[in-house]
Amino acid sequence: xxxxxxxxxxxxxxxxxxxxxxxxxxxxxxxxxxxxxxxxxxxxxxxxxxxxxxxxxxxxxxxxxxxxxxxxxxxxxxxxxxxxxxxxxxxxxxxxxxxxxxxxxxxxxxxxxxxxxxxxxxxxxxxxxxxxxxxxxxxxxxxxxxxxxxxxxxxxxxxxxxxxxxxxxxxxxxxxxxx
Amino acid sequence: xxxxxxxxxxxxxxxxxxxxxxxxxxxxxxxxxxxxxxxxxxxxxxxxxxxxxxxxxxxxxxxxxxxxxxxxxxxxxxxxxxxxxxxxxxxxxxxxxxxxxxxxxxxxxxxxxxxxxxxxxxxxxxxxxxxxxxxxxxxxxxxxxxxxxxxxxxxxxxxxxxxxxxxxxxxxxxxxxxxxxxxxx
Numbered sequence: 001x002x003x004x005x006x007x008x009x010x011x012x013x014x015x016x017x018x019x020x021x022x023x024x025x026x027x028x029x030x031x032x033x034x035x036x037x038x039x040x041x042x043x044x045x046x047x048x049x050x051x052x053x054x055x056x057x058x059x060x061x062x063x064x065x066x067x068x069x070x071x072x073x074x075x076x077x078x079x080x081x082x083x084x085x086x087x088x089x090x091x092x093x094x095x096x097x098x099x100x101x102x103x104x105x106x107x108x109x110x111x112x113x114x115x116x117x118x119x120x121x122x123x124x125x126x127x128x129x130x131x132x133x134x135x136x137x138x139x140x141x142x143x144x145x146x147x148x149x150x151x152x153x154x155x156x157x158x159x160x161x162x163x164x165x166x167x168x169x170x171x172x173x174x175x176x177x178x179x
Numbered sequence: 180x181x182x183x184x185x186x187x188x189x190x191x192x193x194x195x196x197x198x199x200x201x202x203x204x205x206x207x208x209x210x211x212x213x214x215x216x217x218x219x220x221x222x223x224x225x226x227x228x229x230x231x232x233x234x235x236x237x238x239x240x241x242x243x244x245x246x247x248x249x250x251x252x253x254x255x256x257x258x259x260x261x262x263x264x265x266x267x268x269x270x271x272x273x274x275x276x277x278x279x280x281x282x283x284x285x286x287x288x289x290x291x292x293x294x295x296x297x298x299x300x301x302x303x304x305x306x307x308x309x310x311x312x313x314x315x316x317x318x319x320x321x322x323x324x325x326x327x328x329x330x331x332x333x334x335x336x337x338x339x340x341x342x343x344x345x346x347x348x349x350x351x352x353x354x355x356x357x358x359x360x361x362x363x364x
Contacts (some may be wrong), residue, residue: 059242087260091241113353120315125335126329130304
């Protein structure tokens with residue numbers, strides 16, 4: 001048991017530091033490690049876990065908790081999550097600390113003004129990429145546009161999501177969408 | 180000329196706000212939720228400070244949403260604040276996902292669930308898009324728009340690897356901001 005927990009940490013901690021841009025960059029290696037290298041599950045089980053992680057709230061990388069769960073129960077889930085999130089978090093905090101010590105200096109203002117348009121471009125790029133990754137059709141694109149207009153006009157995101165979920169569930173019950 | 184201090188965020192408030200955002204974040208779009216709660220509603224942070232966190236969180240390794248939560252928590256209340264944001268953004272989803280794993284282990288499929296999730300994910304993306312649009316409205320001058328366009332083109336459309344792209348773009352953009360500040364005197 002302790003060996004498995006240690007193995008989980010050893011698998012996830014290095015992945016943590018190479019997970020640039022979040023989950024998509026490390027899913028392939030995570031699958032290889034847990035299916036082929038360690039044999040914690042079959043490839044089919046990993047795919048099921050991936051689907052579960054998509055259905056749950058939180059970042060997609062939380063699949064690390066499911067892999068840990070499958071390998072070693074609740075302690076495994078904790079080990080997987082700590083392994084994946086602690087190293088990258090420490091790095092971020094170290095850099096954030098340095099950043100905070102700049103205070104409200106003119107240099108920091110210039111850096112912030114320079115970072116803002118890059119951040120905006122990254123946000124747009126992320127929306128585009130996720131839409132494509134989800135294989136979104138016209139219905140999803142229309143949903144995105146209508147929701148954006150509603151949000152820009154001050155609608156509550158909770159209400160928007162609830163309406164969309166009910167609408168899709170209704171459409172699916174009526175047989176209008178889905179397979 | 181100093182702006183008035185933003186309202187001080189209490190640790191419990193940070194935990195509470197990030198917990199509810201963690202639970203609501205289906206299909207991504209967390210930057211949008213955080214922007215709404217942290218910048219617009221509570222005014223814990225300035226727009227520029229928040230966007231710097233967005234860029235930093237994407238450039239460094241780790242889940243973007245977790246990185247941004249850590250950054251916000253740290254800027255507000257140091258390491259304890261970051262710990263609260265981390266617990267809030269990951270704790271509730273962690274428990275939910277294990278609950279789903281239990282349901283899965285009992286042999287109940289998630290048939291038909293995927294369709295609804297696709298819709299909810301699209302609504303979640305609308306949150307991100309809204310944040311991007313709101314932030315874009317605050318950009319002044321032509322050069323920031325050029326930077327936005329190039330970033331979107333290179334990473335969103337051409338799918339170039341992010342790190343080399345931002346390694347070039349971030350210094351260039353900061354240089355432009357600096358030059359603009361000097362031109363204004």
